[in-house]
Amino acid sequence: MTQSSAFRTDRYELTMVDAAINSGRANLECMFEAFARRLPTGRRYGIVGGTGRLLELIRQFRFGDAELTWLEDNAVVRRPTLDFLADYSFTGSIWGYREGDAYFPGSPLLQVESSFAEGVVLETIILSVLNYDTSVASAAARMVSVSLGRPIAEMGSRRTGEYSAVAAARAAYIAGFASTSSLEAGRTWGIPTMGTAAHSFVLLHNSEEEAFRAQVDAFGADTTLLVDTYDVPRGIALAVAVAGPQLGAIRIDSGDLPTVVAAARAQLDALGAVNTTITVTSDLDEFAIAALSASPVDAFGVGTSVVTGSGEPAAGLVYKLVAHKGPAAEWISVAKTSASKVSIGGRKNAVRRLDEFGTAQEEIVLLGAGPSAEVLAPLTDGGAPATERPLLVPLITDGVFDEGFMGPEGTSRARAHNATAMQELPIEAFRLGRGEAVIPTTYR
Amino acid sequence: MTQSSAFRTDRYELTMVDAAINSGRANLECMFEAFARRLPTGRRYGIVGGTGRLLELIRQFRFGDAELTWLEDNAVVRRPTLDFLADYSFTGSIWGYREGDAYFPGSPLLQVESSFAEGVVLETIILSVLNYDTSVASAAARMVSVSLGRPIAEMGSRRTGEYSAVAAARAAYIAGFASTSSLEAGRTWGIPTMGTAAHSFVLLHNSEEEAFRAQVDAFGADTTLLVDTYDVPRGIALAVAVAGPQLGAIRIDSGDLPTVVAAARAQLDALGAVNTTITVTSDLDEFAIAALSASPVDAFGVGTSVVTGSGEPAAGLVYKLVAHKGPAAEWISVAKTSASKVSIGGRKNAVRRLDEFGTAQEEIVLLGAGPSAEVLAPLTDGGAPATERPLLVPLITDGVFDEGFMGPEGTSRARAHNATAMQELPIEAFRLGRGEAVIPTTYR
Numbered sequence: 001m002t003q004s005s006a007f008r009t010d011r012y013e014l015t016m017v018d019a020a021i022n023s024g025r026a027n028l029e030c031m032f033e034a035f036a037r038r039l040p041t042g043r044r045y046g047i048v049g050g051t052g053r054l055l056e057l058i059r060q061f062r063f064g065d066a067e068l069t070w071l072e073d074n075a076v077v078r079r080p081t082l083d084f085l086a087d088y089s090f091t092g093s094i095w096g097y098r099e100g101d102a103y104f105p106g107s108p109l110l111q112v113e114s115s116f117a118e119g120v121v122l123e124t125i126i127l128s129v130l131n132y133d134t135s136v137a138s139a140a141a142r143m144v145s146v147s148l149g150r151p152i153a154e155m156g157s158r159r160t161g162e163y164s165a166v167a168a169a170r171a172a173y174i175a176g177f178a179s180t181s182s183l184e185a186g187r188t189w190g191i192p193t194m195g196t197a198a199h200s201f202v203l204l205h206n207s208e209e210e211a212f213r214a215q216v217d218a219f220g221a222d223t224t225l226l227v228d229t230y231d232v233p234r235g236i237a238l239a240v241a242v243a244g245p246q247l248g249a250i251r252i253d254s255g256d257l258p259t260v261v262a263a264a265r266a267q268l269d270a271l272g273a274v275n276t277t278i279t280v281t282s283d284l285d286e287f288a289i290a291a292l293s294a295s296p297v298d299a300f301g302v303g304t305s306v307v308t309g310s311g312e313p314a315a316g317l318v319y320k321l322v323a324h325k326g327p328a329a330e331w332i333s334v335a336k337t338s339a340s341k342v343s344i345g346g347r348k349n350a351v352r353r354l355d356e357f358g359t360a361q362e363e364i365v366l367l368g369a370g371p372s373a374e375v376l377a378p379l380t381d382g383g384a385p386a387t388e389r390p391l392l393v394p395l396i397t398d399g400v401f402d403e404g405f406m407g408p409e410g411t412s413r414a415r416a417h418n419a420t421a422m423q424e425l426p427i428e429a430f431r432l433g434r435g436e437a438v439i440p441t442t443y444r
Numbered sequence: 445m446t447q448s449s450a451f452r453t454d455r456y457e458l459t460m461v462d463a464a465i466n467s468g469r470a471n472l473e474c475m476f477e478a479f480a481r482r483l484p485t486g487r488r489y490g491i492v493g494g495t496g497r498l499l500e501l502i503r504q505f506r507f508g509d510a511e512l513t514w515l516e517d518n519a520v521v522r523r524p525t526l527d528f529l530a531d532y533s534f535t536g537s538i539w540g541y542r543e544g545d546a547y548f549p550g551s552p553l554l555q556v557e558s559s560f561a562e563g564v565v566l567e568t569i570i571l572s573v574l575n576y577d578t579s580v581a582s583a584a585a586r587m588v589s590v591s592l593g594r595p596i597a598e599m600g601s602r603r604t605g606e607y608s609a610v611a612a613a614r615a616a617y618i619a620g621f622a623s624t625s626s627l628e629a630g631r632t633w634g635i636p637t638m639g640t641a642a643h644s645f646v647l648l649h650n651s652e653e654e655a656f657r658a659q660v661d662a663f664g665a666d667t668t669l670l671v672d673t674y675d676v677p678r679g680i681a682l683a684v685a686v687a688g689p690q691l692g693a694i695r696i697d698s699g700d701l702p703t704v705v706a707a708a709r710a711q712l713d714a715l716g717a718v719n720t721t722i723t724v725t726s727d728l729d730e731f732a733i734a735a736l737s738a739s740p741v742d743a744f745g746v747g748t749s750v751v752t753g754s755g756e757p758a759a760g761l762v763y764k765l766v767a768h769k770g771p772a773a774e775w776i777s778v779a780k781t782s783a784s785k786v787s788i789g790g791r792k793n794a795v796r797r798l799d800e801f802g803t804a805q806e807e808i809v810l811l812g813a814g815p816s817a818e819v820l821a822p823l824t825d826g827g828a829p830a831t832e833r834p835l836l837v838p839l840i841t842d843g844v845f846d847e848g849f850m851g852p853e854g855t856s857r858a859r860a861h862n863a864t865a866m867q868e869l870p871i872e873a874f875r876l877g878r879g880e881a882v883i884p885t886t887y888r
Contacts, residue, residue, distance in 0.1 A: 008606040010599065010625040012639030015663070019641065023658030025648050032644070057606065070631050116648050123642075124625075127602035128609055155454065158571035159758040162452040162501065164605030165572055181454040181568075187514050195456030197463065198567075200476070200765035203778040204469050204560050214467030219459070229780050304758050313752040314603040321644035334647040336673050 005057040006088075007067055009124040011076060017084065017117045018077040026084070026117040031323040031331070031347050031370075034110035034126055036103065040138065040312035042434030045425060047141045047418060048109060049171035050133030051099035052410035055401055057125050058090055084117060091399035092118050095371035095392040097350075099405065100137070100174050100418030102425060104363045106441040108348040109317065111371045111392065116324070123319045131317050132164055135309030136171035139286070141422065142310065143302060144176035145430045146290040151178035152300045153194050155281065156307030168307040174414045176422075177306075178299075190408030199253075202229040212242040222248035224279060232260055236267050245272040249298070251279045257288070258295050265296040285310050286432055323347050331370075344443065347371070351388035352424070352439075360424045363441040364388065389424075449501040450532075451511055453568040455520060458529070461561045462521040465528065470561040473769040475791050475814075478554035478570055480547065484582065484756035486878030489869060491585045491862060492553060493615035494577030495543035496854035499845055501569055502534055528561060535843035536562050539815035539836040541794075543849065544581070544618050544862030546869060548807045550885040552792040553761065555815045555836065560768070567763045575761050576608055579753030580615035583730070585866065586754065587746060588620035589874045590734040595622035596744045597638050599725065600751030612751040618858045620866075621750075622743075634852030643697075646673040656686040666692035668723060676704055680711050689716040693742070695723045701732070702739050709740040729754050730876055767791050777812075788887065791815070795832035796868070796883075804868045807885040808832065833868075 020026035039046050063071075063085040071077055071085070092114025103109055110126065112119045143152055154172040157165035169185030179192040186193035197215055205211035212225055221243040227235030227250045240247055250268070252260055257280050268276050280292070281301035289300055309315070322345045326332045335345030347370035353362040371392040395402055404410060429438040464470035483490050507515075507529040515521055515529070536558025547553055554570065556563045587596055598616040601609035613629030623636040630637035641659055649655035656669055665687040671679030671694045684691055694712070696704055701724050712720050724736070725745035733744055753759070766789045770776045779789030791814035797806040815836040839846055848854060873882040 005606065007628040007631060008601070008609060009627055010601055010639055011627055011630075011637045012625065012641055014627070015639060016641050016645045019645065019659050019662035020648060022662040023649070023654075025658070028648065030648070067631075070627075074630070074637070076627075076637070116644075120642075120644055123644075124601050124609075125606055128604065128606035131603055132605040132608070157452065157454055157568050158763075159575055160572065161576040161605055161608030161611055162449065162569055162572035163607030164576070165452060165568075167605055181456065183453055183455055183458070183514075183520075184451040186455075186518070187451060187511075193455045193518070193520070195454055195459060197456055197460050198564075199780045200560075200564055200567075201460045201463065203765045203780070204464060204472065204474070204768060205467070210467075214469070215463050218463035218466040231781075304760075308752075308757040313757040314748050316748075319602075321647045324648060336643045336647070337675075 004062060004064055004067060005060045005125055006063050008128065009121065013121045013123055014071070014077050014081065014085070016120055018081040020116055021080045021084065027115045029325040030114065030116045030119050030321055032112040032119045032123070032319055033108050033322045033348065034130060034317050034319045035108055036105055036315060036317050038105050038316065039437055040135075040309070040316065043138065043312070044429045044431065044435050044438040045102045045104065046134060046315065047137040047175050048097045048099055048101050048103055048130075048134055049137030049174060050129040050167070051096055051395065052406050052414060053133065053167060053170065054126060054129040055395060055406045057129060058122060058396070059401060061088070061090065061122065061125065063088055088118070088121070089399070090114065090118055090122065090396065092396070093394065093398055094396040096395050097391050098393055098417050099410070099414035101391065101421045102360070104437045104439060104441050106344070106365055106443075107363055108350050108365060108371075108392070111348065127317055127319050129167075131314045133167050133171040134315035134317065135313055136168045136306060137175040138315065139310035139312065140172040140175035140177055140306050141418070142286040142432065143289055143306065145422070146286055146293070146432065147300060148293060150297060150299055152289075152302055153177065153179045153181065154306055155181040155195070155301045156303035156305075157182050159304040160307040165307065170411060172306050174411060174418055176415070176418060189411045191411070196224045197226055199226065199229050202226065208235060209238050209242060212239055216243045221246045224249040224251050226251045226253065227264075228252050228254050232264065233267060236264055237271070240268070240271045240273050240276070245274070245276070247273055247276045249277040249279050251281060251301075253281045255282070257282060257292060261292070261295045261297055290432060333368075350391040352391055354387050354389060354424060358424060359426055360439050362439055365441060365443050367443055448506055448508055448511060449504045449569055450507050452572065453565065457565045457567055458515070458521050458525065460564055461528065462525040464560055465524045470528070471559045474558065474560045474563050474765055475767040475775070476556040476563045476567070476763055477552050477766045477792065478574060478761050478763045479552055480549055480759060480761050482549045482760065483881055484579075484753070484760065487582065487756070488873045488875065488879050488882040489546045489548065490578060490759060491581040491619050492541045492543050492545050492547055492574075492578055493581030493618060494573040494611070495540055495839065496850050496858060497577065497611060497614065498570060498573040499839060499850045501573060502566060502840070503845060505532070505534065505566065505569065507532055532562070532565070533843070534558065534562055534566065534840065536840070537838065537842055538840040540839050541835050542837055542861050543854070543858035545835065545865045546804070548881045548883060548885050550788070550809055550887070551807055552794050552809060552836070555792065571761055571763050573611075575758045577611050577615040578759035578761065579757055580612045580750060581619040582759065583754035583756065584616040584619035584621055584750050585862070586730040586876065587733055587750060589866070590730055590737070590876065591744060592737060594741060594743055596733075596746055597621065597623045597625065598750055599625040599639070599745045600747035601626050603748040604751040609751065614855060616750050618855060618862055620859070620862060633855045635855070640668045641670055643670065643673050646670065652679060653682050653686060656683055660687045665690045668693040668695050670695045670697065671708075672696050672698050676708065677711060680708055681715070684712070684715045684717050684720070689718070689720070691717055691720045693721040693723055695725060695745075697725045699726070701726060701736060705736070705739045705741055734876060775814075794835040796835055798831050798833060798868060802868060803870055804883050806883055809885060809887050811887055
């Protein structure tokens with residue numbers, strides 16, 4: 001598999017370009033929009049993930065000789081389309097919600113303004129990245145919101161595809177996770193990495209004691225010893241005997257955690273290891289973390305549930321043509337109208353109305369305005385004092401990428417922005433039980 | 445992100461090597477095993493996916509200067525470990541269930557025999573690939589089993605990570621899907637690709653009729669026209685008016701499908717388009733496909749549900765040290781024993797016992813035998829005539845890869861093997877409702 005992102009695309013994006021070149025509509029100026037018709041079942045908010053990764057992939061979206069030859073050999077498209085693809089690099093503009101921000105049904109998360117051909121070929125890669133990363137970020141935010149400030153490490157690489165693993169580590173970090181087990185996420189995105197040993201390391205040695213001694217010899221007493229290979233109380237006693245009361249941490253990966261953790265804390269304290277912390281890592285999700293609120297857990301490790309979106313592995317975002325220019329260069333709104341998948345056409349802008357305490361009250365989608373319009377003028381709502389935070393920022397302007405949203409720097413900014421956006425949400429947003437979107441989306 | 449697969453690895457795999465080099469156990473000959481403690485909830489069988497992809501990734505598992513420098517700069521491991529990683533290429537042996545085969549709880553899907561250090565560093569990549577691809581293959585097989593021979597296209601690239609999308613297309617094809625929308629899957633694995641147009645193509649034009657005419661002009665009357673942008677009966681009438689009764693196919697992506705499809709078939713027939721086929725693509729999963737058994741659908745397109753494992757996005761496979769050599773070079777079985785995650789240690793082999801009609805009766809795991817032992821001698825079971833199909837094949841032998849399981853050829857072989865393995869399953873396997881594994885796993 002090559003590095004070009006251009007082939008991670010559905011065939012029909014290219015056949016549509018082919019037919020549109022043939023019909024003379026390929027160069028028509030268009031606006032595409034990515035949005036969610038609804039939140040995942042029972043969720044009260046979603047968190048935007050993937051934007052920084054997506055910008056890198058759009059920059060790499062080029063068709064090289066290998067791709068063009070394959071398309072020609074397989075008769076996917078014809079010569080005019082091959083010529084268009086050979087020259088392809090995105091020259092339009094993209095606005096989007098800031099990565100890490102909250103979103104709600106109908107929020108116009110990404111707006112792509114370009115020719116039809118330039119915008120339609122990005123559909124698959126835009127949705128792949130945003131759907132997966134947003135799914136992970138949305139699940140991760142729920143876990144962080146019930147962790148009471150205790151750090152959570154992402155360690156689910158083994159439970160999702162080997163590239164998605166790196167994306168998941170990044171999305172979880174943006175939503176407030178503290179670290180990841182993934183080396184590639186550490187290298188590529190600057191995320192702190194963690195991890196010491198698995199059960200296999202204990203089983204490799206002739207005894208648990210020998211394994212603990214080997215680990216302490218290698219990493220010092222400040223390491224984390226995994227104490228549940230055989231018997232937890234015996235494991236803890238051995239761990240403190242080997243490392244001394246200055247042992248950094250123990251990790252528990254099985255059992256009835258509230259019971260086991262309470263007993264472990266008492267045992268550590270009795271052994272004088274009062275500063276030794278307890279990390280738990282056994283099939284945790286937001287509900288299990290919440291259930292450990294009153295337990296003396298110091299840190300969590302989460303795997304499967306976060307990298308699979310905790311029951312919602314795809315965020316359900318769609319990408320639709322919402323407007324194109326008409327004969328007098330005016331914007332014409334368009335939308336599918338049949339059956340259950342109705343869309344709201346037209347160029348849009350969006351603001352989040354906050355009350356005097358800075359708490360979100362309403363997601364306001366401004367129809368017809370378009371993302372480049374000035375939206376800072378205060379909207380009034382029955383005279384109540386309120387502010388409106390604009391939600392769309394320019395990510396690419398006439399083909400020029402805003403580097404500040406990309407790379408490790410963009411990842412850190414997104415994490416900081418997420419912390420701010422979470423503070424705006426009404427307290428009801430953090431109930432784990434099923435509910436509706438915590439603020440309404442209104443169209444103006 | 446670079447091409448080396450070596451960093452798509454959890455940090456603790458490398459710190460374990462570091463500590464094991466320090467303790468003198470790194471070179472000990474070991475056997476690791478990948479298996480599932482249980483099937484996904486309610487499933488009656490699973491399908492192995494990912495093996496061919498995994499072999500490619502193990503071959504690429506090399507630490508280059510960039511990786512080594514990063515590990516050194518971040519003090520992840522020390523000099524002896526850096527030297528070991530610099531020279532790393534897998535020199536051991538791996539046996540596995542054939543890709544496409546069925547599996548059950550406890551089936552020893554992959555057996556890795558190597559030094560501790562060589563085997564432990566592969567844990568993350570092995571589980572990432574097998575967990576995701578197996579999840580997709582297992583879901584896809586259920587869909588194929590209720591499709592009554594009608595072809596299913598995989599079109600879920602937009603609902604999973606942009607690399608996982610390619611893996612999903614491959615896993616679904618192995619489990620019997622006919623084609624994919626993913627160009628990269630077509631190029632890399634030789635899978636037939638499909639796709640013509642989305643709603644945006646219709647919305648781009650001044651009318652549905654103009655859009656249909658543009659598409660027929662480009663691709664001929666044999667194309668597939670998407671008829672549900674506005675109103676399905678009107679769309680069908682227009683489609684046949686534009687393309688003539690020789691129209692290739694219509695696609696319907698919304699609505700109450702059994703009703704809409706029946707009406708569409710009647711309308712097409714009345715218009716003389718008796719050979720025009722009907723493809724449906726609206727949020728299908730195995731249950732929706734089964735509900736269309738009696739409907740005049742000719743082909744299905746499936747997206748979200750197949751690429752997310754239809755509710756089970758990770759197969760739950762684990763990778764455990766099950767044996768290591770002792771002082772006299774004898775194999776010593778090892779296993780974690782605490783709490784709920786008990787494993788069965790020891791080297792294993794496996795056979796599937798079939799009755800006289802070739803129907804699977806029992807998954808037999810042979811303890812202590814090891815994968816290289818001869819298992820073709822018939823096992824007897826109360827004198828009943830039966831055969832035992834050996835399940836483990838050598839994938840890598842002393843560092844030499846079996847190319848026949850890799851690349852497009854390996855993908856085709858896996859698809860053919862899946863068809864055979866599905867034929868062996870008892871008919872109860874194909875019930876969609878929740879149930880237990882359709883055959884028991886026994887240990888001997």
